[in-house]
Every structure is written in structure tokens, then in C-alpha cells.
Amino acid sequence: MSTEELKDVQIDHTVDGIGEVCPHTLNIALKALKKAKPGEVVVEETDHSIATKTIPSAVKMNKLAEVLGIVEENGIYKIYLKKL
Structure with missing residues (x-):
């Protein structure tokens, strides 16, 4: 999904x-x-950039959630996860 979406x-x-x-x-x-x-x-x-890799990888691997996307604003990342 796009940032606007x-x-x-x-x-x-x-x-x-x-x-x-x-x-x-x-x-x-x-x-x-x-x-x-x-x-x-x-x-x-989160402000921990590495989490933008580890969280999506872990939830995909364990089939816990769909990763909708990640938005970054002023050093804060928002990781969007839709529970499966």
C-alpha cells in the first residue's frame, strides 16, 4: 500500500x-x-530502524500477519500489520 493509503x-x-x-x-x-x-x-x-526488517520478517515467517506497509516520518516508523 502507498503511504497515503x-x-x-x-x-x-x-x-x-x-x-x-x-x-x-x-x-x-x-x-x-x-x-x-x-x-x-x-x-x-518505533524509532529503531532495524525493527522495520525484523518485525515484518518474523510475522510473515510465522504467518501471524500481513504486512501492509511502513511509513516513516521524522525518524519514527509506523509498521502496519493486519492479523491473519
């Missing part, structure tokens, strides 16, 4: 990973996905 997505859960590093950023995302219902969108906000 992502900004219009209804977000069901937002989690704060700012100031955290891997693997904690991944654990935050996994915990939120565990609480989410199938089809719900979880967005993790």
Missing part, C-alpha cells in the same frame, strides 16, 4: 516501541498481535 487505514491497536531495540520491539508487536482479532490492524511505532 496507509494513512487512511483504520487502526485497531497502536503500540509504542519508541526507545526500544530488538528483540523487544518484536516482542511488543507479537504481544499486540496475540491480543488482536483476525482482520484487525496493529501499528507499532
Whole structure:
């Protein structure tokens, strides 16, 4: 999805990973996905650029969520995940 499309997505859960590093950023995302219902969108906000690789890889590999995209603004990344 494009950045503009992502900004219009209804977000069901937002989690704060700012100031955290891997693997904690991944654990935050996994915990939120565990609480989410199938089809719900979880967005993790983080300032840890490596999380933009580890989180999408882990949720795809484990078939937990579809990665809708990542938006970066002023050093903050928003990782959009739709629970499967």
C-alpha cells in the first residue's frame, strides 16, 4: 500500500516501541498481535530502524500477519500489520 493509503487505514491497536531495540520491539508487536482479532490492524511505532526488517520478517515467517506497509516520518516508523 502507498503511504497515503496507509494513512487512511483504520487502526485497531497502536503500540509504542519508541526507545526500544530488538528483540523487544518484536516482542511488543507479537504481544499486540496475540491480543488482536483476525482482520484487525496493529501499528507499532518505533524509532529503531532495524525493527522495520525484523518485525515484518518474523510475522510473515510465522504467518501471524500481513504486512501492509511502513511509513516513516521524522525518524519514527509506523509498521502496519493486519492479523491473519
